[in-house]
Amino acid sequence: MVKGRLEAFSDGVIAIIITIMVLELKIPHESDLAALRPLIPIFLSYVLSFVHVGIYWNNHHHLFQVVRQVNGSTLWANL
Template identity: 35%
Template sequence: MNKSRLEAFTDAMIAIAATIMVLELHSPDGVKLSNLLSEWHVLFAYIVSFFLIYLFWFSHHNTFKNAETISNKVFLLNGIWLFLLTLVPFTTSWISEKPNATLPMITYLLLQILWVESFFVLNKQVCRDNPDMENTLPRTNKWVKNFYGCFALAFIFAFFIPIVSLVIVGLVNINSFRGILSVKNG
């Protein structure tokens, strides 16, 4: 598989997913600030999901920038990761429409975990296929504890105050951005 074609296709899919999400945003019913503020949860869900997509686009670039070999396994794992990515606009829209409902939030959280895990599997395979390449996404015990601890907390809140789960995911994003931005960019 040609690396540049895989990266170009991935970039296009990421751009399409982000575009679909923004198309789900609708203008408020009125022209007062209160009309805009009454829809804060819709905008917040978009912001959290957009930055998660952006974070993974950046991470994908860092994973593939020094890879020489793109195996069939990487091609297939990238496809699985992209499939999960294409579900992000759907779940984001669902939690935007039903911010106080448990099932949409649980679905959103499960998708996020599957998407993150599929990226780690993809990253690991790229590193396995390119043993001389530095792993730009080390998975430390501290990161795993923080990530899964926050998501466990988000799952609990999803049953009582679902919108708080989205706030927790937003905080996880901020923490992840701090770590990812410390990675050398090429």
């Protein structure tokens, strides 16, 4: 297997994770700034989670720059 397929799969999984995370953000019922105040902790938690997933994705991308070929062990380690 070429490493591009595994990278594409991992990119897809991370994109789905980010999508699921953003679905948890709720739209405020009011249209003023005061309505956003209760959502600040949830938004900050999303930002921190997004950064964490982004760091993981970045490290994963750099790790696969040195991979020459993918075998079964690599697939299981990536899982």
